[in-house]
Amino acid sequence: MLTVIKPGPQLTIQDLGRFGQRHLGVSQCGALDSDALRVANLLVGNDEQTAALEITLGMAKLRFERPACFALSGADMSANLDGRRIEPGWCYQANAGQTLTFASSSLNLRCYMAVSGGFALEPVLGSRSTDCMAGFGGLDGQALQAGQQLAFATSDFQWLNWGAKLPRRQGPIHYIAEPREFGLSPHLKLAFSETSWQVSAQSNRMGLRLQAEPNNTALSHTLSIKSTAVAPGSIQLPPSGEPIVLLNDCQTTGGYPLLGQVIAADLPRLGQLRGGHSVSFMAVTLAQARHLNQQHQNELNRLRLAMRYRRESC
Numbered sequence: 001m002l003t004v005i006k007p008g009p010q011l012t013i014q015d016l017g018r019f020g021q022r023h024l025g026v027s028q029c030g031a032l033d034s035d036a037l038r039v040a041n042l043l044v045g046n047d048e049q050t051a052a053l054e055i056t057l058g059m060a061k062l063r064f065e066r067p068a069c070f071a072l073s074g075a076d077m078s079a080n081l082d083g084r085r086i087e088p089g090w091c092y093q094a095n096a097g098q099t100l101t102f103a104s105s106s107l108n109l110r111c112y113m114a115v116s117g118g119f120a121l122e123p124v125l126g127s128r129s130t131d132c133m134a135g136f137g138g139l140d141g142q143a144l145q146a147g148q149q150l151a152f153a154t155s156d157f158q159w160l161n162w163g164a165k166l167p168r169r170q171g172p173i174h175y176i177a178e179p180r181e182f183g184l185s186p187h188l189k190l191a192f193s194e195t196s197w198q199v200s201a202q203s204n205r206m207g208l209r210l211q212a213e214p215n216n217t218a219l220s221h222t223l224s225i226k227s228t229a230v231a232p233g234s235i236q237l238p239p240s241g242e243p244i245v246l247l248n249d250c251q252t253t254g255g256y257p258l259l260g261q262v263i264a265a266d267l268p269r270l271g272q273l274r275g276g277h278s279v280s281f282m283a284v285t286l287a288q289a290r291h292l293n294q295q296h297q298n299e300l301n302r303l304r305l306a307m308r309y310r311r312e313s314c
Contacts, residue, residue: 001065002115002150008060008102013119013138013150014112015051018127022252028232029129029137030248032205032271033110035166036074038300040114042307043071043091043164045157050118051128051138055111057274058104062113064094068152069116069159075108075272090163108272117155133206133249160314164307166299172282173245173269175235175260176289182257183223184237191218192235192243192259193281200242201275205249208270210279211242219243227253233262233270235281245270263289265296 004011016037017030031037031054038048058077072079072088079086079102086092086100088111094100102111121128121139130138139148177189195218200209212218220241230236234246236256245262246254247270260283262270273279284292 001152002068002119003063003065004060004144004146004148004150005063005099006059006061006146007144008055008058010054010056011060011144012054012056012130012132013051013121013144014054014129015127016049017129017248018125018131018137021125022229022231025252026125027131027133027250027252028248029131029205030127031110031112031129032248033074033112033268034271035268035300036110036112036272037114039089039164039166039303040071040073040112041118042304043073043089043162044069044114044116045155045311046114046116046118050114051121052112052114052118053144055102055113056109058102058111060102062100064096064098064100065149066096066152068094069155069157070094070100071114072111073114073165074111075105077105077111078103079111087163089165091160093159109274110271115152116157117153120151120153131249160311162307162310164303166303169266169269169296172280173262173266174282174284174289174292175233175262175266176286177260177283178235178258180258182225184221184257184259188219188221189259192237193283195219195280197243197279197281199273199275199277199279203273203275205247207236207247207250208245208273209242210245217241221257223257225255225257227255228258230254230258231261233264233267235259235262247271263292265293 135141197210
């Protein structure tokens with residue numbers, strides 16, 4: 001059992017998401033940094049899609065009511081267990097009564113905490129992810145509150161003193177340009193990739209809002225389109241000229257022109273961008289996107305194999 005003493009700004013239950021339901025108007029949800037979730041779960045012997053805690057901005061406080069094996073991954077929020085420094089990317093053992101506290105990170109936005117066996121929650125539409133907008137999944141369909149408790153599922157995993165991290169790709173976010181014109185001029189589309197953007201503090205799990213320099217109107221327009229399908233990674237362009245990169249909790253259709261689609265390999269990077277961060281975008285071909293996605297998949301596969309070998313040799 002894990003007790004939430006202090007949830008911080010947003011503490012939710014997330015797995016890899018809710019798939020196959022968008023035709024019903026159901027959002028994907030799930031961990032915004034799926035790489036970090038996978039690593040945390042692998043470290044404690046869980047299946048990669050096991051539900052874990054997504055800690056946004058930090059400043060949370062949790063108490064273990066019984067012994068547990070746990071791991072953190074993603075943002076380094078200077079966590080400590082009864083005063084002992086807890087590093088992201090490592091496996092730890094907690095005793096009953098110990099308290100885990102989080103500060104915050106100036107570099108990244110989200111940290112994931114996996115517990116061996118996972119949390120004992122019933123799936124909704126095939127996922128335990130919290131959909132705060134629709135009010136289902138997770139625990140009561142909302143962000144966790146002080147005083148709530150989460151039960152652990154049983155696990156035969158034996159604690160290992162090991163760590164693992166995935167290399168983070170640096171540089172611009174890669175996207176495939178939208179082939180439909182929607183009335184947008186080639187000059188306007190080019191201006192998007194040539195502009196250095198800043199993440200707005202108004203961003204949330206639905207979308208990453210971007211801002212350019214003050215008085216920059218290069219992408220402003222007066223166009224509207226019929227609603228079209230969108231998904232996490234879709235880059236919308238409102239009339240203000242300030243793009244929105246849709247994230248996991250986004251709607252299933254939208255009425256803004258689209259600039260493109262962020263490639264799958266770079267989606268986890270978006271989940272760690274916080275207000276004030278600078279970000280740029282680079283258009284790639286479909287063949288280049290496939291190559292980058294395959295590189296990312298190969299990195300995941302190498303990590304899985306290395307951890308499997310280490311576990312079997314212990």
